[in-house]
Amino acid sequence: MMTGMINNIFFIIFPILMYQMFATAGKRNFFKSHRAILTALFSLSIILCMVFPYQVLGEEYIFDLRQVPLIVGALYGGPAVSAILFLVAAIGRIAIGGDGMYMGVLTIFAVAVSVPLLRPLYMRINRLWKVVLVFGIAIVSLVFNMLLGNWLFGNPIGNIFSLWAILMLSQGAVTAIAALLIEHIQRQEYLLNSLMKHEKLETVSHFAASVSHELRNPIQSIQGFVQLMKDHEYSRDKQIEFYDTMLHEITAADQLIEDYLVFAKPVSGKLELLQVKMEIQQVLKVLTPYANWEKVTINLIDGGCQAKIMGDRQKFHQMLINIIRNGIDAMPDGGILTIRIKEKAPSVLILIKDEGCGMTKEELQRLGEPYFSTKSKGTGLGMMVSYSIAHQLSGEINVQSEKGRGTVFTLEFPTAQ
Incomplete structure (x- = not known):
């Protein structure tokens, strides 16, 4: 009995967890988004529970947790979902057959009709009362089943009352757990949506x-x-x-x-084949006078790399100028700025290393945010634009820095085929 009950619980909980894992974050709202998928998953739970029951008493009684997905689906999905789940459960119970077939169909019919009527109340109450309500519905449905069996078959209730009590408690507990899990997921979804909305407002x-x-x-x-x-x-x-x-x-x-x-906005310029080494050399022609003025020596180490990427030349230059100039400005007393090009299939790496003042971990985390800059007169727009351009060119920017020991920018872009 215990093994069968564990299997039934797994059949009920697994679809809920699978939906949480694969549904898009921020859009996980049970039976409001992805209604068809959830109805199919709950129908599968009902079928599996009936195919693998955990208690069989003769031909009159087959005990399983098929009512749990039906109750939960009716409360969260409404009458339409309840009707579909009833048809699935009824067809499955008729296919199993036995003397208790009519009793089983009548029970799930009563649940499918009555539970959606409680949905408006269920949606208004808090989580604690929701648990109490679903627990009560699960027990009442089995009490109805027990009385119906006594009326149809004349089975003495007292002989198996202890078994009925265990079944009622187990079904009520599992139904409450399923409802709590869904409520927890929806609460997390609400918090996630609130956080995303807050972040958008904060960005604006x-x-x-x-x-x-x-x-x-x-x-x-x-x-x-x-x-x-x-x-x-x-x-x-x-x-x-x-x-x-x-x-x-x-x-x-x-x-x-x-x-x-x-x-x-996305890159609006013309995408063309760019040879990384040549583009960097053109940028350095522009920046070398400024570097000399600031007593900074720029060393380019290309290692014979002839890698090419697809991109907008103007935007690519703008990104490099922003980063290299920041490296120069980070060395007010002069120093060496090293630019190294590496080809690491299927990508090309551009490493820009300075000997400047470096950044703390907190400053690194905020790098690229609007209106944040480590320079006294900076606006933070240069790095923000650089990150945006790298993203638009399907690249990444990784930064390593330590206070007082300089900074290394690693730019990675896919090589052109």
């Missing part, structure tokens, strides 16, 4: 604060020059100077917006 808040802060500076500068030109007369040379300054501020604001667009 970060973006709003960052955009307003960064755009306010050039706008206020332009506003100030316009006010000066309105209130005072200046020479033509002075006006041209003001115009140049305002154009510079407008360009800075436009670049800020462009950075945010790069982060928000």
Whole structure:
């Protein structure tokens, strides 16, 4: 009996756990999303419970936990699911046959009809009362079955009352456990959805604060020059100077917006075959004067690598410039910045190592967040855009750093076939 009961419990719990494992996180809502799949899984539970019962008394009684999926499905799925599960259970019980067939069909019919009527109440009460309710339904269904057997077959209830009591308690307990498991999954799903919504709102808040802060500076500068030109007369040379300054501020604001667009949208440029070594050399032509000014020596070690990737040249350059420039800025007293190219099929690795101040574990975790920077005048947009570009190019950026001992950026991209 115990082995059969354990099997029945497994048949009931397994589909619930399988659904939790394979259903998309954030969309696991029993019988609201994936209704057809869950109805099929619960139907399978009913069939398996009937095929492998845990107690048989003659031809009148076949004991199993088929009613548990029926009760749970009716409470969470409503009348339509209850009707389908009833048909599955009824057909299965008729196929098994025996003198107790009519009694079994009548019992599951009564459960399938009455339990959905309790669904509105069930959905309103808290978890404790839900457990009490499903426990009570499971026991009442077996009491109905016992009285029906006494009426149809004249079986004396007293002779097997102790067995009936054990069956009632076991069915009630298993039904309560199944309901508790579903409630726990739905509670976790609710918390996950709340967390995801909170993170989205927090991201929007970060973006709003960052955009307003960064755009306010050039706008206020332009506003100030316009006010000066309105209130005072200046020479033509002075006006041209003001115009140049305002154009510079407008360009800075436009670049800020462009950075945010790069982060928000997919790569819109033309994808072409890029030879990694040549692209890095072009970037270094641009950055070498700045590195020399900061007393930083850049060493490129390519090892004869001729690997190629598919990507947007402009965006790829922008990502490299952001990371290499950060490495240069991390060495205010000068130093050596090493760039190493490695081909590790089916990927190509670009390692950018500096001898700068390094970062703590907390700073590493926040790297790439909007409006976070280790530089006093940084906005964090450079690294945020770099991570976005790497993702758009199907690549990854991994960072290793230790305070006072420098930082190593490892960029990995799939090689072009």
